[in-house]
Amino acid sequence: MKLNIRQFSSRSEGFYSELDALLAWDSVSDAGVQTAVANIVEQVRLKGDGAVIEFTNRFDRREVVSSADLEISREELALAKDRVSAELVASLEAAAKRVHEYHERQKQPSWQYQEDNGTVLGQKVTPLDRVGVYVPGGKAAYPSSVLMNVMPAKVAGVGEIIMVVPTPDGVVNDIVLAAAYIAGVDRVFTIGGAQAVAALAYGTETVPKVDKIVGPGNIYVATAKKMVFGVVGIDMIAGPSEILVVCDGKTDPDWIAMDLFSQAEHDEDAQSILISPDLAFIENVKSSMERLIETQSRKAIIKSSLEGRGAFIHVESMDEAMDIANIVAAEHLELSIDEPEKWVEKIRHAGAIFMGRHTPEALGDYCAGPNHVLPTSGTARFSSPLGVYDFQKRSSLIYCSPEGASELAKIASPLARGESLEAHAISAEYRILKDS
Numbered sequence: 001m002k003l004n005i006r007q008f009s010s011r012s013e014g015f016y017s018e019l020d021a022l023l024a025w026d027s028v029s030d031a032g033v034q035t036a037v038a039n040i041v042e043q044v045r046l047k048g049d050g051a052v053i054e055f056t057n058r059f060d061r062r063e064v065v066s067s068a069d070l071e072i073s074r075e076e077l078a079l080a081k082d083r084v085s086a087e088l089v090a091s092l093e094a095a096a097k098r099v100h101e102y103h104e105r106q107k108q109p110s111w112q113y114q115e116d117n118g119t120v121l122g123q124k125v126t127p128l129d130r131v132g133v134y135v136p137g138g139k140a141a142y143p144s145s146v147l148m149n150v151m152p153a154k155v156a157g158v159g160e161i162i163m164v165v166p167t168p169d170g171v172v173n174d175i176v177l178a179a180a181y182i183a184g185v186d187r188v189f190t191i192g193g194a195q196a197v198a199a200l201a202y203g204t205e206t207v208p209k210v211d212k213i214v215g216p217g218n219i220y221v222a223t224a225k226k227m228v229f230g231v232v233g234i235d236m237i238a239g240p241s242e243i244l245v246v247c248d249g250k251t252d253p254d255w256i257a258m259d260l261f262s263q264a265e266h267d268e269d270a271q272s273i274l275i276s277p278d279l280a281f282i283e284n285v286k287s288s289m290e291r292l293i294e295t296q297s298r299k300a301i302i303k304s305s306l307e308g309r310g311a312f313i314h315v316e317s318m319d320e321a322m323d324i325a326n327i328v329a330a331e332h333l334e335l336s337i338d339e340p341e342k343w344v345e346k347i348r349h350a351g352a353i354f355m356g357r358h359t360p361e362a363l364g365d366y367c368a369g370p371n372h373v374l375p376t377s378g379t380a381r382f383s384s385p386l387g388v389y390d391f392q393k394r395s396s397l398i399y400c401s402p403e404g405a406s407e408l409a410k411i412a413s414p415l416a417r418g419e420s421l422e423a424h425a426i427s428a429e430y431r432i433l434k435d436s
């Protein structure tokens with residue numbers, strides 16, 4: 001199949017504005033999507049379960065009549081696990097264990113220190129009480145996203161985990177339910193899209209209001225999360241998947257072709273880019289893609305994604321490749337090159353960095369250990385992978401001894417008067433010891 005993927009040369013005039021245009025795609029700001037999502041969120045806020053049922057029936061083509069039909073019990077999760085093959089259960093359990101072990105290292109303890117005068121200062125770390133995890137389910141089922149969302153929450157010690165997952169046409173995926181059982185989710189609701197995000201943010205008669213919503217999803221999910229931020233916490237904008245492969249031309253072109261397909265197959269809106277200093281290699285990858293796409297079950301999605309948002313970029317040098325990788329700030333960056341440990345020093349912006357020819361992004365999606373819920377659309381400039389820190393919050397701790405309070409008050413009082421805040425000043429001055 002012929003693939004019409006755009007190609008750039010970093011030496012051509014206007015390259016950087018063409019690159020900007022390629023990256024400017026921002027579905028979360030799409031006016032049509034904004035309007036549609038704002039309406040869904042408002043309806044759910046006002047009408048609760050009634051609106052959730054209406055939108056679920058409309059967008060997921062279901063025939064739900066009662067909100068009781070939206071929940072799946074723990075017993076049903078256990079039964080689903082029994083229906084899944086032993087081999088798959090073993091893989092889920094092995095992946096869960098590896099992801100758990102990786103995230104154990106992210107746990108932040110509370111800490112405090114004491115000053116000579118007896119004053120104690122510190123930080124108290126507390127897990128969130130109740131979180132909502134969004135597991136995508138529109139175009140594919142994502143048991144791996146159940147594990148990636150839930151394991152860090154478990155490590156953090158979150159009180160209650162509420163999972164939402166759409167079940168288009170009423171088709172419930174046993175592997176997703178088995179993953180929820182293995183991960184230890186407390187409650188599961190078969191709802192998705194903006195209506196699920198709104199239900200978690202505001203609470204309905206059936207869906208409990210949560211403190212924070214995490215997890216990836218399509219443009220409707222990402223837009224809704226952005227919209228309810230402030231009512232609840234959110235992790236990040238984790239929208240349509242992205243991969244940027246930097247290759248020196250020495251990796252098997254079939255491997256690179258399949259690595260690019262691996263993210264393109266998620267969504268028509270996904271993005272796959274190859275950067276290489278070797279023009280002949282780019283041509284070889286193109287040929288591999290045109291041959292291999294015929295073997296793909298999701299070829300229509302792959303083609304549409306590659307032709308809409310994909311690109312080949314020919315660069316002059318590896319240094320230039322790294323500079324462009326930093327501009328793209330991709331969700332996934334593959335360094336399919338010699339000495340990746342040397343070049344990684346130059347990378348400042350990427351959700352996850354896959355180092356070396358034997359580290360395809362797909363291994364990170366399932367079981368390497370790090371989280372696959374990652375910032376997209378260039379937000380890796382300021383966001384991090386989903387982690388234990390997303391499920392913990394911090395409170396400052398301050399204990400003043402009488403001597404410590406007296407010393408601090410002498411610093412605070414002039415500052416308060418400088419701000420013309422007299423009550424602050426006097427409150428502090430009351431603590432100044434008479435003989436000090």
Ligand SMILES: NC(=O)c1ccc[n+]([C@@H]2O[C@H](COP(=O)([O-])OP(=O)(O)OC[C@H]3O[C@@H](n4cnc5c(N)ncnc54)[C@H](O)[C@@H]3O)[C@@H](O)[C@H]2O)c1
Binds near residue numbers: 138145195372
């Ligand atoms: N960044 C990450 O960490 C990460 C991880 C896994 C998946 N992903 C991405 O998650 C996304 C999953 O998307 P998906 O569609 O398969 O599942 P999804 O669950 O995100 O979206 C499905 C829901 O979208 C809503 N929807 C669909 N069309 C709509 C419309 N016209 N109007 C209003 N709502 C509508 C429906 O409510 C439906 O339930 C993909 O883009 C994939 O690349 C990202």
Ligand SMILES: N[C@H](CO)Cc1c[nH]c[nH+]1
Binds near residue numbers: 144
């Ligand atoms: N690549 C996705 C994140 O962008 C995660 C995933 C789940 N299953 C397969 N892939």
Ligand SMILES: [Zn+2]
Binds near residue numbers: 365
């Ligand atoms: Zn993937």
